[in-house]
Amino acid sequence: MSNALALDPTVVALIVGMAAVTYATKAGGLWLVGRIDLSERAEAGLDVLPGAVVVAFIAPALADGGVPEWVAAGATVAVAHKTGSLLLSLGVGVGTVLAVRSVV
Amino acid sequence: MAEAESATERSVETDTEPDDGGMTFTFAGVREGFITGFPVAVGVAGYGVVFGVIADQAGLSVAEAALMSATVLAGAAQLIGVELWADSVPMATVVATVGIVNLRYLLMGAALRPWFRQLSPRAAYGSVFFTADENWALTIGKLRSGSKRGAFLLGSGLVLWLLWIVATVLGVTAGDFLGTPEQYGLDYVLTALFLTLAVGLWQGRESIRPWLAAAGVALVANAVLPGEWYVIVGALAGAVVRMVSYE
Numbered sequence: 379m380s381n382a383l384a385l386d387p388t389v390v391a392l393i394v395g396m397a398a399v400t401y402a403t404k405a406g407g408l409w410l411v412g413r414i415d416l417s418e419r420a421e422a423g424l425d426v427l428p429g430a431v432v433v434a435f436i437a438p439a440l441a442d443g444g445v446p447e448w449v450a451a452g453a454t455v456a457v458a459h460k461t462g463s464l465l466l467s468l469g470v471g472v473g474t475v476l477a478v479r480s481v482v
Numbered sequence: 483m484a485e486a487e488s489a490t491e492r493s494v495e496t497d498t499e500p501d502d503g504g505m506t507f508t509f510a511g512v513r514e515g516f517i518t519g520f521p522v523a524v525g526v527a528g529y530g531v532v533f534g535v536i537a538d539q540a541g542l543s544v545a546e547a548a549l550m551s552a553t554v555l556a557g558a559a560q561l562i563g564v565e566l567w568a569d570s571v572p573m574a575t576v577v578a579t580v581g582i583v584n585l586r587y588l589l590m591g592a593a594l595r596p597w598f599r600q601l602s603p604r605a606a607y608g609s610v611f612f613t614a615d616e617n618w619a620l621t622i623g624k625l626r627s628g629s630k631r632g633a634f635l636l637g638s639g640l641v642l643w644l645l646w647i648v649a650t651v652l653g654v655t656a657g658d659f660l661g662t663p664e665q666y667g668l669d670y671v672l673t674a675l676f677l678t679l680a681v682g683l684w685q686g687r688e689s690i691r692p693w694l695a696a697a698g699v700a701l702v703a704n705a706v707l708p709g710e711w712y713v714i715v716g717a718l719a720g721a722v723v724r725m726v727s728y729e
Contacts, residue, residue, distance in 0.1 A: 382544040382655075388573075389546045395577040396563050397553035403584040404613045407591025408598055408606065422728040423721035427593040428622040429683040430696040430720025431586070432676045434713045435615070437697035438704035439673045447670065454674045458681040464620075465521055471674030472525075472667040479667075 446478035505600040505632045515617070515637020518624075522616045523642040525671025527649035528663035529557050534653015536561055540568035544654045551650040555614060555643055558710060559583040586713045590618045594635070597625045601632045612639020616675060623679045691727060696720030 416424065440451055454471035461467070530551065537547035542564065554560055559580045566576045591610055598606040609632075617638035624634050652660065663669045683689075700716025707715065 384543040385545050385549070386543075389542060389567075390549070392563075392567060392573050392576060393546070393550045393553060395573060396550065396559065396580045399577050399581040400554050400556045400559060400584050400587075401611055403581060403587040404591060404610045405607050407588035407593075408595055408610055409591075410588070411592040411595040412599060419725050419728045423725040424592060424595070426689070426692045426724040427589060427717060427721050428619075428626065429680065429685070429689055430692055430717040430724075431589060431593065431713065432619060432680050432683060433693045433696040433720065434700035434716025436673060436676045436680065437700045437716070438712055439676075441701055441704070443673075447673065450670060451673065451677055454677045455681055458678040462682070464518065464675075464678055467678040468521055468525075468671060468674050471677065472670050475670040475674075476667040 445482050446475050449478050450475035503600060504630045505597055506630050507601055507605045507632045509633070511631030511633030512637035512640065514631060515621070515634040515639070516641045517637075518634075519617050519620060519638030519641045522620060522638070522671065522675055523645040525663075525668045525675070526557070526614065526616055526642055527645040528666060528668030528671075530646045530649025531653035531657055531660050532663060533557065533560055533564070534650040534655075535657035536653075537564050537650070538654045538657065540564045542654070544651055547650050547654050548647055551647045552643070554580075555612065555639075555646060556580075556584055556587075557614070557646075562709075583709055586615075586710060586717070587613060589714060589717050590615075593622060594618075594625075597632060605632065605636075609633070609636040609639070612636055612643055614639065614642055616672060617642050619676060619679045623682045626683060692720040692724045695723040 411424070440447060443451075450471050453474040454467050457463070457470045458467040533551065534547055537550070537560075542550070550560055550564075554563075562583055563576050563580045566579060567573075571579075590613060594610070598609070601609075612635060617635060620638050621635040624631070696716045696719055698716075699719035700712045703712035703715040
């Protein structure tokens with residue numbers, strides 16, 4: 379680790395490029411939707427977007443998983459539904475996945 | 483840049499749901515986001531360590547890896563970017579690929595619009611730098627349930643950002659000793675988080691068709707498209723189904 383603090387100009391240029399393009403995507407959606415006048419229909423689409431994004435993330439993750447992930451998903455949803463507590467749901471989800479993985 | 487424009491559009495748009503002002507941008511909001519985001523940030527940090535290990539293998543120094551984590555703050559994009567860079571892929575191609583991997587942020591930013599347009603442009607466009615999948619989801623859940631704390635994204639993003647940088651440094655310097663996220667079940671934190679939020683975002687029958695569309699299209703897209711396109715394609719399918727059935 380002799381060169382831990384080294385900053386290669388080429389790598390810094392790469393980082394600047396990556397940072398700029400990433401910020402553009404993070405700010406771009408907010409900016410774009412503000413530029414256009416949305417119809418009520420489009421507003422309704424925007425309204426379901428959060429749930430749709432979340433579901434689109436989850437479905438392949440669960441499909442790629444196995445029994446531990448499915449059992450843990452059931453436990454997580456049950457606890458979330460029952461308690462509404464994020465911390466509890468996360469704890470139960472992660473705990474269940476570890477427990478089931480150790481036996482399956 | 484956006485300051486003058488956003489002042490005018492505020493009067494033009496006539497919205498229905500969460501509006502009518504009342505959104506705040508306060509230290510209390512930052513604090514709440516920071517505290518709520520902490521356990522989630524610990525899960526994300528597991529991947530910060532992974533990123534640090536990969537960055538080390540790609541020949542990045544501690545300073546370079548930390549700088550990247552501090553300024554880019556996008557897990558999947560950083561991993562892919564560094565791996566391509568190690569394979570001597572040209573810089574422009576790496577940057578373009580990073581942009582594609584991050585396209586889902588466009589949709590996530592758009593979804594924040596109903597609340598964030600009530601904030602000052604500085605607060606809104608400053609906060610979105612700290613957007614990551616996890617704290618975006620936390621924030622949307624919070625705002626949907628009626629919270630007026632516009633600084634929640636910033637607070638939950640700050641704790642994630644801090645742990646992301648620390649974990650990156652740990653990964654570069656001591657990654658071999660720390661083990662994998664799977665060992666600690668950290669690979670499941672994102673799924674558990676999103677499942678919990680899905681429970682909160684569920685709006686009854688109205689959600690059934692858009693969610694089925696989002697899940698189905700995401701599954702197909704995951705099988706046939708590379709990278710994270712499935713998130714974008716699936717989410718858009720859900721929104722389109724809602725728009726088509728809107729009366």
